[in-house]
Amino acid sequence: MSVLVNRNSRILVQGFTGSEGTFHATQMIEYGTNVVGGVTPGKGGQQHIGLPVFDTVKDGVLATAADVSVIFVPPSFAADAIMEAAEAGIKVIVCISEGIPTADMVKVRHYLKSYPNSRLVGPNCPGVISPGEAKVGIMPGFIHQKGCVGVVSRSGTLTYEAVDQLTKSGLGQSTCIGIGGDPIIGTTTLDAVRMLMDDVETKGIILIGEIGGGMEAEAAYWIKEHGTKPVVGFIAGQTAPKGRRMGHAGAIIGGADDTAAAKMRIMRECGIHVVESPASIGSTMKKLLE
Numbered sequence: 001m002s003v004l005v006n007r008n009s010r011i012l013v014q015g016f017t018g019s020e021g022t023f024h025a026t027q028m029i030e031y032g033t034n035v036v037g038g039v040t041p042g043k044g045g046q047q048h049i050g051l052p053v054f055d056t057v058k059d060g061v062l063a064t065a066a067d068v069s070v071i072f073v074p075p076s077f078a079a080d081a082i083m084e085a086a087e088a089g090i091k092v093i094v095c096i097s098e099g100i101p102t103a104d105m106v107k108v109r110h111y112l113k114s115y116p117n118s119r120l121v122g123p124n125c126p127g128v129i130s131p132g133e134a135k136v137g138i139m140p141g142f143i144h145q146k147g148c149v150g151v152v153s154r155s156g157t158l159t160y161e162a163v164d165q166l167t168k169s170g171l172g173q174s175t176c177i178g179i180g181g182d183p184i185i186g187t188t189t190l191d192a193v194r195m196l197m198d199d200v201e202t203k204g205i206i207l208i209g210e211i212g213g214g215m216e217a218e219a220a221y222w223i224k225e226h227g228t229k230p231v232v233g234f235i236a237g238q239t240a241p242k243g244r245r246m247g248h249a250g251a252i253i254g255g256a257d258d259t260a261a262a263k264m265r266i267m268r269e270c271g272i273h274v275v276e277s278p279a280s281i282g283s284t285m286k287k288l289l290e
Contacts, residue, residue: 002130002175003150003195003202004092004121005068009134012060012090013038014081015072017048024072024096024138025049031135036064057081057088070127070136071095078123079104083111086118093186094136095122105184112186120186126156126178137178139163147172149285150196152189153208154181154215155236158278162206162234165282171289174202181210189215190222197229204230204285207272211237212258217266224270230288233272234281235260 005011011028015021016038026049029035037052037060044055054060057069069085071078071094078097085093100123112120121128127137132146143160145167153159159178166173177192179185189209196202209216216235223231238260264274275284 002133003199004119004128004175004177005130005134005136007032007034007133009034009068009092009136010064010066011035011134011136012057012064012066012069013072014057014069014085016040016051016053017043018072020096021072022049024070027141028070028135031141032132033134033136036060036066057084057090061088061090066090068092068136069094071097071123073097075099075101079108082108082120082123086112086115086120090118092128092136093118093120094125094127095120095180095186096125096127096138097122098124098182100124100182102183105182109184109186121177122180122182122185124182125180125185126159128175128177129173130175131173139176139178143167144176145172146174148174148201148203148289149206150174150199150202150204151176151206151208152192152196153178153206154189154210155208158208158234158236161278162208162281166206166285169282169286171204171282171286174199183213188218190219193219193223193231197227202229204232204289206281206285207231207233207267208278208281209233209235209263211235211260211263214258216263220267220270220272223272227271230285231272232281232285232288233264233267233274234278235263235267235274236278238276
């Protein structure tokens, strides 16, 4: 079993004919993902990499019954692309685009309240993969292996590191969710953790966070009260100086509870198995599941 995407998902690529959309759509198709078409305004009716192109998401949904979209459009148009997907009835919207103005994402957050059946993952994220079923994003598919560990991460690169360790240890992954590192995102750490806790085939969860914001603490307190599976946690940015953004737009220490040390303390107090180094993520989870 998996969450968000699976072999039955029907994926529409927004920004289909651009260089990024073309490359990653091809990679997704080669992985075995059920990509059913794409959207590029003004190019509707054409064929691209063997699939139909539509002018709007609504046209694509009507023609293909797509229920998932992945967005590869420039940041200035990405907010409109997200809202268009929601209005067209897309259930899972994965926004890869980075550099979207925060003001635009404020509008998106408000807009999506009117579309409770649509879930946004991202922006500025690597996407979602259920190994062996569907790859919706930019992650390297070859390092993934179907298994029983769910991964939730604000960092794309650290997601790949954790996945590689899990695969080499023989555990594999159920679903990996890269939630993105921007200040305003659609799916929070807690949202992703709750989905994986409810997934019967997920036996353990890896939670990778960063300095900045309170999502990790929020998830930790929920895990303390409701968690039923072992959780391994890691927080990036342990040596980050206060007041300096580190990598992601959302990775800035704004207060005492935003530091890596504070988040790690809260996670430990809530029963999460916190590791000091990302190199220990896979081995720690393996011990917990043995």
